[in-house]
Amino acid sequence: MKAGMHKAAAIKSIANGLSRALISKLQGGDFKRTFLMSVGSFALRALYAKISIIKNYNEDGKPHLLVRGKLDVGKQLPSDYWDDPSHFDKNGDKIIPFSSDQSTFMNTVAKGSYMDAFAEFHDGLHSLSFMPNDQISLIVTMPPSYALTVTAAMQPYVGDYMLYKNLRRK
């Protein structure tokens, strides 16, 4: 069943790429470039969906522009974190760490374009059994994860982008 679904997705991706590339060629554009862009973005979107949905971080596997559901940017603290009295101020209010997903800083960062969607992919990626979870690995995988998220989000607009490029060339 799964293999069949993958095969169908691959055929759809190639067919989509061919039709877009053909249209681009008729407009005087580059066939090969359009085909590769189309198939590549399709594959990245499929990868985004597969990884971000793994542990239910992202409900439908779609890269979304703004925050949706639970905020995923920043460090999630365990429940017992608030057992420590030094984590409260004199008035009894929580002193939220800068890196926490509850902090003002991380809440502001999460409002950036595709930031929450990127965090869902990144969390899913590091939930995989073979992925390391040390500090360096978590940071190194951030830029490519963000790039992948944005590329996956742009997938439906590759045709429009190539049309714009071709018209501009004329």
Place this chain on the structure above:
Amino acid sequence: MRYVVFTIALIFITGCYRVGHQDFINYKNNIVGKKIMPSESYKYKNVGKLIRGDFLVGGQGLIHITKNKNGDFIYHIESDEVLPNFDKKEWVGKCKLYYIVDPKTKVIKSWGFDKGGNPQSCRTWP
């Protein structure tokens, strides 16, 4: 100049973004020498609810208090639980802790991982 700013930013982000089991131990060590917050039984806010994806469940809180040979109180805490559907099987289990508390001053003398839990499930998450 650009590289200097980039390096400083990277060090700053790396320093702030510490997660995992060791991070948990580090901040837990800070609790020693401080007065325990609630002296009676308490429960955490998200008891039994999924608090991360479909694999992390909110902990119970303070389960019970016992006494050791020296007369110190032992506070048994049940924090979050990693469910068996999580891919990293070595992290699966309940995060069980104990605080050894001075009966007079209510100051935490030490802490540790309690029996029946999996210490690896005690962690901060990215």
